[in-house]
Amino acid sequence: DIQMTQSPSTLSASVGDRVTITCRASQSISSWLAWYQQKPGKAPDLLIYKASTLESGVPSRFSGSGSGTEFTLTISSLQPDDFATYYCQQYNSYSTFGQGTKVEIK
Amino acid sequence: QVHLVQSGAEVRKPGASVKVSCKASGYTFTNYAMNWVRQAPGQGLEWMGWINAGNGNTKYSQKFQGRVTITRDTSASTAYMELNSLSSEDTAVYFCARGIWSAPHRDYYFDNWGQGTLVTVSS
Numbered sequence: 001d002i003q004m005t006q007s008p009s010t011l012s013a014s015v016g017d018r019v020t021i022t023c024r025a026s027q028s029i030s031s032w033l034a035w036y037q038q039k040p041g042k043a044p045d046l047l048i049y050k051a052s053t054l055e056s057g058v059p060s061r062f063s064g065s066g067s068g069t070e071f072t073l074t075i076s077s078l079q080p081d082d083f084a085t086y087y088c089q090q091y092n093s094y095s096t097f098g099q100g101t102k103v104e105i106k
Numbered sequence: 107q108v109h110l111v112q113s114g115a116e117v118r119k120p121g122a123s124v125k126v127s128c129k130a131s132g133y134t135f136t137n138y139a140m141n142w143v144r145q146a147p148g149q150g151l152e153w154m155g156w157i158n159a160g161n162g163n164t165k166y167s168q169k170f171q172g173r174v175t176i177t178r179d180t181s182a183s184t185a186y187m188e189l190n191s192l193s194s195e196d197t198a199v200y201f202c203a204r205g206i207w208s209a210p211h212r213d214y215y216f217d218n219w220g221q222g223t224l225v226t227v228s229s
Contacts, residue, residue: 001168032208034215036151043201043219044151050208055217087151091213094167095141095153 002026002090006098012106019075021101023088028068032092035064035073038100039084047086048073078103108132110202110220117226118192125188126223128202135183136160139205139214142176142187144198145222152198156205156214157185165213192227199224 003026013019023033031051036044046055048064051071061076075082083105088098113127128140141156155166157176164176170189178185185202199222205214 032212036216038151043203043222044216045219046215046217049206049215089151089153089215091208091215093213094165095213097143097151097153100150 002029002093002096004088004090004096004098006086006088006101008101009099010102010104012104013078014106015078015080017078017106019078019082019103021073021086021088021103023066023071023073023098025069025071025090025092029090029092031067032090033064033066033071034089034091035062036087036089037082037084038087044087075103108204108218110204110218112200112202112220112223115224115226117228119229120193120227122192122227123188123190124192124225125186126200126202126225128185128187128220130183130185130204133204135178136180139207140176140178140185141203141205141214141216142174143201143203143216145201146195146198149198154187154200159185189225192225194227197225197227 005024007022033051035048038044052064063074085100085102109131111129136159139156142154157164175188201222202220203216204218
C-alpha cells in the first residue's frame with residue numbers, strides 16, 4: 001500500500017500569510033495526486049488534481065507542485081475562508097489520503 | 107449541475123450490516139465511477155472502494171475487502187455501499203464521491219461529493 005504523510009498536522013497562520021503544506025508518498029506516484037479542502041461538517045472540495053492542475057472555480061491563490069514522492073500545496077495569501085483542513089490523495093494505485101493538515105487562525 | 111444525495115443517518119448494533127445509497131443527478135450516471143470514502147469522528151478520510159457505474163466493475167480497499175459491497179442501479183442513477191459485520195470502529199460519516207478517470211491503470215480523484223451519511227454502531 002502507498003502511504004501518504006502530510007506535514008505539518010496543524011498550522012497556525014494569519015490572513016495574508018503564505019502557507020505551504022507538504023505531502024510525501026512512500027513510493028513514486030508520478031503526478032497522480034489531488035488536494036482537497038474540508039470544513040467542519042462538510043464534504044471535501046477538490047482544489048487541485050494531477051499535482052498542479054487547478055480545479056475550475058478554485059481561486060488562483062491555491063497552487064500545487066511536485067512529482068514522484070514529494071508534493072506541496074501553497075496558498076499565496078491566506079484568506080478568512082481558507083481556514084480549514086487540507087488533505088492530499090494519491091490515485092496512482094488504489095487511493096490513499098494523507099492524515100490532513102488543519103490550518104487555524106494564529 | 108452535479109448532485110449526489112445520500113440516504114439518511116443509520117444506527118446499527120455490532121455485527122449488523124448497513125446499506126447506504128447515493129442518488130446522482132445532473133450528469134450521465136454510467137459515464138463515471140462512484141467511490142465511497144469514510145471519515146470517523148475527528149479523523150481523516152479513508153477510501154473504501156469504487157464501482158464503474160457503466161459496466162459494474164468494482165475495486166475495494168484491501169482493508170475492507172470481503173466486508174464491503176458496492177453496487178449500482180443504473181435505472182435509478184443510484185449507487186449503494188453495504189458494509190457487513192459492523193463494529194464500533196465503523197462509526198463514521200460515509201461519503202459517496204464521483205470519480206474522475208485519470209489514465210489507464212490509475213485510480214480516480216473526486217470532483218463531486220455527497221453530503222455524507224452518519225452511521226453509528228452501538229449496542
